[in-house]
Amino acid sequence: MKRSACLFWIHVFIYGPDWYLNKVRLEISDVNDNVPVWSMEPYPYLTVASPKAPPGTAVYQLHARDPDQGSSGEVEYFLSDGGDGCFAVDQHTGQVVTTGLGLQRDREYLLSVVALDGLGSRGVPAMLSVVAGARPPQFTNTTYAVAIPENTPEGQPFLVVFAISFQKLSLGYSLLINPSSLFSIQPETGEISLTRALDYESDQRRYLLMVRASEDPSGLSTAIEVQVSLTDENDCVPEFLQSIYSVDGVPETVTTATSLLQGEPPLTP
Numbered sequence: 001m002k003r004s005a006c007l008f009w010i011h012v013f014i015y016g017p018d019w020y021l022n023k024v025r026l027e028i029s030d031v032n033d034n035v036p037v038w039s040m041e042p043y044p045y046l047t048v049a050s051p052k053a054p055p056g057t058a059v060y061q062l063h064a065r066d067p068d069q070g071s072s073g074e075v076e077y078f079l080s081d082g083g084d085g086c087f088a089v090d091q092h093t094g095q096v097v098t099t100g101l102g103l104q105r106d107r108e109y110l111l112s113v114v115a116l117d118g119l120g121s122r123g124v125p126a127m128l129s130v131v132a133g134a135r136p137p138q139f140t141n142t143t144y145a146v147a148i149p150e151n152t153p154e155g156q157p158f159l160v161v162f163a164i165s166f167q168k169l170s171l172g173y174s175l176l177i178n179p180s181s182l183f184s185i186q187p188e189t190g191e192i193s194l195t196r197a198l199d200y201e202s203d204q205r206r207y208l209l210m211v212r213a214s215e216d217p218s219g220l221s222t223a224i225e226v227q228v229s230l231t232d233e234n235d236c237v238p239e240f241l242q243s244i245y246s247v248d249g250v251p252e253t254v255t256t257a258t259s260l261l262q263g264e265p266p267l268t269p
Helices: none
Strands: 002-011 017-028 045-049 058-061 074-081 085-091 095-098 106-116 126-132 144-149 170-177 183-185 191-194 208-218 220-232
Touching: 045 058, 058 126, 074 085, 085 106, 170 183, 183 208
Parallel strands: 045 126, 144 220
Antiparallel strands: 002 017, 058 095, 074 106, 085 095, 106 126, 170 208, 183 191, 208 220
């Protein structure tokens, strides 16, 4: 809890002609009721290192937040497991660096790191994957789901997917799964749009796409699912099923509120 000051006005009434007003200031002090929480993105935590990296080469930046005040909110980082002595974590900054021990090319090193606050409280350990070499791109989301209205114009981007290249190479985006070729993607930007307008009443309402991000010229790639849902818009008006309705033989003695004609039952949405 963060420290805050609260003011309360208390009226004390005494029977008789006099009354008194006292002001009471109540200050709430902070206690260590939070643990450090990791704030790195994207998840999972992935990175690469050169097999020939010299000692002290930075490979990843860890960061955790603790909302407590004072020493209760000060975070320190410790490597608890993994890395085979090839990596170290700066206790105060959270930077992961190489130690100078030889890295095996294309091997994956898994590091378990804990974040402790000033009173020793810890949260869930962070698992960091380091590959000594190249690794495929990583999308910034683990999955994408978007709802679009049925009146979304053709060619107007409704979602942008984004991936990062660990080799810092240019990426190109493409659709591996594209139901009925209803969607298109800009290869350079990852913008996804419709190739034609959709109708909620007549078209399919859910679509599953598969998007690939590829590196040039390494050829490394990764793919992710995109779920698209179509939502209804108020683009229909009520319509009579017949142009003329008529009733014959209505007696002149008919009473008020008597049913004369039964129309078709309403359509189920």
